[in-house]
Amino acid sequence: MTKIRVGIIGYGYWGPNLTRNFYELPSVDLVAVADLNDERLKQATAKYPQILAKHSYQELFELNLDAVVVATPPATHFKVAKDCLEHNLHVLVEKPMTLKSEDAEELIKVAKTRDLTLMVGHIFQYNTAVHALKKYIDSGELGQIYYIDAARLSLGLFQPNSNVMWDLAPHDISILLYLLGKRPISVSAHGMACVFDGISDVAYLNLNFPDNVSAYVHVSWLDPCKVRRITVVGSKKMAVFNDVDTENKIKIYDKGVETPEYTNGFGEFQCNYHSGDITIPNIRFAEPLRQECQHFIDSIVNHSEPNSCGREGMEVIKILEAAQHSMSNGQAHEVIAW
Ligand SMILES: NC(=O)c1ccc[n+]([C@@H]2O[C@H](COP(=O)([O-])OP(=O)(O)OC[C@H]3O[C@@H](n4cnc5c(N)ncnc54)[C@H](O)[C@@H]3O)[C@@H](O)[C@H]2O)c1
Numbered sequence: 201m202t203k204i205r206v207g208i209i210g211y212g213y214w215g216p217n218l219t220r221n222f223y224e225l226p227s228v229d230l231v232a233v234a235d236l237n238d239e240r241l242k243q244a245t246a247k248y249p250q251i252l253a254k255h256s257y258q259e260l261f262e263l264n265l266d267a268v269v270v271a272t273p274p275a276t277h278f279k280v281a282k283d284c285l286e287h288n289l290h291v292l293v294e295k296p297m298t299l300k301s302e303d304a305e306e307l308i309k310v311a312k313t314r315d316l317t318l319m320v321g322h323i324f325q326y327n328t329a330v331h332a333l334k335k336y337i338d339s340g341e342l343g344q345i346y347y348i349d350a351a352r353l354s355l356g357l358f359q360p361n362s363n364v365m366w367d368l369a370p371h372d373i374s375i376l377l378y379l380l381g382k383r384p385i386s387v388s389a390h391g392m393a394c395v396f397d398g399i400s401d402v403a404y405l406n407l408n409f410p411d412n413v414s415a416y417v418h419v420s421w422l423d424p425c426k427v428r429r430i431t432v433v434g435s436k437k438m439a440v441f442n443d444v445d446t447e448n449k450i451k452i453y454d455k456g457v458e459t460p461e462y463t464n465g466f467g468e469f470q471c472n473y474h475s476g477d478i479t480i481p482n483i484r485f486a487e488p489l490r491q492e493c494q495h496f497i498d499s500i501v502n503h504s505e506p507n508s509c510g511r512e513g514m515e516v517i518k519i520l521e522a523a524q525h526s527m528s529n530g531q532a533h534e535v536i537a538w
Contacts, residue, residue, distance in 0.1 A: 201226075201227065203227055203228055203229040204227060204228050204229070204266045204267055204497050204500060204501070205228075205229045205231050205263070205264065205265045205266045205267070206222050206228050206229070206230050206231065206265065206266065206267050206268065206269065207230075207231055207232045207233070207234065207257075207260040207263065207265045207267075207268045207269070208222065208230070208232075208233045208234070208268070208269045208271065209233075209234045209235075209257045209260070209268055209269065209270050209271065209272055209280060209284075210234075210235060210270065210271035210272035210273075210294075211233050211234075211235040211237075211240045211241065211243065211244045211271075212235070212237075212240060212271070212272075213357070214271050214294065215233070215235070215240075215271040216243075216244075216247075217489055218269050218271055218489070218493065219233060219244065219247075219248070221487075221489050221490050221492075221493040222269065222493050223248060223251075224490075225490075225493060225494060225497060227497050227501070228493075228497060230248070230251055231251065231252060231263055231265060232251055232252035232253070232254055232259075232260055232263055232265075233245075233248075233251055233252075233253055233254070234253075234254040234255070234256060234257040234259065234260055235253075235255070236255060236256070238255065241253040241254075241255070257280055257283075257284070258283070260284075260289075261287045261289075265289055266289065266290060266500065267289055267290035267291070267292070267317070267496070267497075267500060268284045268289050268290075268291055268292075269291075269292045269293075269294075269496075270284070270291060270292070270293040270294060271294045271321075272294075273359075273361060273362075274294075274296050274298075274299055274361075274362060274366065275299060275361055277293050277294065277296075277297060277298050277299075278298045278299070278300075278303040278306075278307065281293045281298075281307055281318075282306065282307060282310060285307065285310045285311055285314060285316055285318070286310060286314075288314060288316065289316070290316050290317040290318075290496075290500045291307075291311070291316070291317070291318050291319070292319045292320075292321060292493075292496045293307075293318070293319070293320055293321065293513070294320075294321040295320060295321050295322055295323075295370040295371070295374070295513070295516070296366055296370045296513075296516065296517060296520065297320045297510070297513030297514065297516065297517055298513075298517055299366070299517075300517070300521070301514055301517045301518045301521055304510065304513055304514035304517045305514060307510055308510040308511060308514060311510060317496070317499045317500045317506060318506075318509065318510040318513075319495075319496050319499060319506035319508055319509060319510075320508045320509070320510065320512065320513030320516075321492065321508070322370065322371070322374035322508035322512065322513070322516070323371070323488050323489060323492050324371055324374060324375045324378070324488065325374060325378055325492075325507045325508045325512075326488045326489075326491035326492040326495060326507070326508075327443075327488040327491075328483050328484060328485055328486060328488075328491075329441055329443070329449040329450050329483055329485065330375060330378065330379070330430075330441065332450055332481055332483050333379060333430065333432065333439055333441050333450060334378065334379050336432075336437075336439050336450075336452060337379055337380075337432060337434075337439075341436065341437060341452070342432060342434030342435075342436055342437045342438070342439060342452075343434040343435030343436030343437065343456075344434060344435040344436075345380070345413050345432060345433070345434050346413070346414075346433045346434060346435065347413065347414045347415065347416065347433050348376060348379065348380075348413070348414075348415040348416070348430065348431065348432050348433070349415075349416045349418075349429075349430070349431040349433070350372040350375065350376070350415065350416065350417045350418070350429070350430050350431075351417075351418045351419075351427045351428075351429045352368045352369075352371060352372060352417075352418070352419045352420075352427065352428055353418065353419070353420040353423035353425065353426070353427040354420070354421070354423060354425070354426040354427070355421070355422065355423060355424065356421055357421070358395065358396070358399075358401065358421050362399075363391060363393075363399050363400040363401070363403070364391075364400055364401050364402065364403050364419050364420060364421045365389065365391060365400060365403040365405070365419060365520065365523060365524070365527070366520060366524075367419075367421075368419040368421075369403065369405060369417055369419050369520065369523070370516050370520070372417045372419070372430075373407075373417070373516045373519050373520070374508065374512065374516050375430060376407065376409075376415050376417075377512065377515060377516070379430075379432070380409055380413060380415075382409050382410050382411075382413075383409075383515060383536070383538060384407040384408055384409050384415070384519060384536060385408050385409065385410060385535065385536065386407075386408045386522075386533045386534060386535045386536060387405060387406065387407045387408070387519055387522050387523045387526060387533070387534055387536060388405070388406050388523075388526045388531050388532065388533045388534065389403060389404065389405045389406070389523035389524070389526045389527040389531065390403065390404045390527065390531045391403040391404075391527045394422055395421075395422065400527065401420065401421045401422045402419075402420045402421070402422055402423075403417075403418075403419050403420070403527070404416070404417070404418050405417040405418075405419075405523050407519070408533075426444055427444065428442070428443035428444050429441065429442050429443070429444075434456075435456065436456055437452055437453060437454050437455065437456065438452075438453040438455055438456070439451070439452050439453070440453070448480045449483060449485065450480065450481055450483060451478055451479070451480055452478065452479040452480075452481070453478050454474070454475070454476030454477050454478070454479070455473075455474065455475050455476070456473075456474055457471050457472065457473050457474075458471065458472040458474075459471055459472075460472070492508075495507065518536055518537070518538070519536060522534040522535075522536045
């Protein structure tokens with residue numbers, strides 16, 4: 201079996217997780233790690249003595265690699281990813297793909313021209329619990345979807361050059377695009393900068409999807425509780441994906457309300473509430489990052505478009521751009537130019 205030769209760029213907080221997963225994939229030869237910080241390189245080679253450690257990512261171009269993974273800070277993604285594509289390497293770039301949609305578009309163009317795989321690290325696309333949630337929505341079991349509420353909260357990790365929306369909301373936006381299979385029409389956003397001047401550490405987004413489906417995203421670096429939750433409220437049932445719960449990630453609540461067909465006045469106005477069983481589907485949970493890494497390799501080998509392809513990455517950036525505009529303009533609803 202010919203192994204795919206991979207290099208990792210950026211061995212900070214997230215890079216080690218990617219490195220471990222690619223190192224353990226049988227179809228991968230993990231050749232090298234590049235990081236500007238020599239201390240981080242020492243950590244990498246202490247753990248994986250057989251891999252090469254390079255200070256600059258450009259040194260990877262001399263190693264006859266097939267692919268690279270870009271896990272550097274978001275502001276560097278465009279330059280590093282473009283340079284790698286221009287050296288004929290397949291690229292998996294972490295979220296957010298870029299900080300500007302024009303840059304995302306440019307990466308897609310370069311990858312297409314050179315017939316290379318470009319994938320974005322939207323990890324929830326590879327999460328079996330999210331797949332199960334989509335099946336419940338698509339099967340009609342939840343009924344008509346009224347709204348989806350997403351909450352991703354904890355204390356930290358504060359990022360020096362980003363606000364909480366650009367750091368955390370890519371996950372929720374990519375989950376919404378996947379679950380609904382549609383792009384939002386408009387978005388409004390409100391941010392608060394509590395700890396550092398000018399850097400929002402709490403943000404609320406409201407996205408309007410076709411067919412009157414609303415979605416709400418609450419992201420925070422300043423919350424006492426760790427929350428990773430998606431709630432889907434339908435006309436027949438409601439579903440909750442709680443990623444913090446290791447045992448029962450998805451619960452389907454047979455709960456709902458029906459309004460009376462006709463009333464003569466408030467005295468006769470009585471809603472019909474039903475509260476039935478709570479179902480906990482048995483989900484075979486595999487490490488999402490492992491699935492993501494394998495999917496990148498499979499997309500290269502099979503020459504197929506990844507689920508979290510460059511276009512999907514760019515869609516997330518367009519939504520974030522519109523949300524940022526709204527945040528800076530007093531929460532006005534921004535129509536997204538698709
Ligand atoms: N998918 C997820 O769940 C997830 C989780 C955390 C972070 N991330 C993403 O991963 C990326 C990295 O985040 P992090 O928290 O690990 O950041 P980090 O700051 O901890 O690490 C980044 C590393 O990149 C190195 N670096 C910076 N510029 C470089 C360059 N030009 N060449 C080589 N190395 C360079 C730094 O020295 C540092 O070690 C971000 O895009 C972030 O959004 C994704």
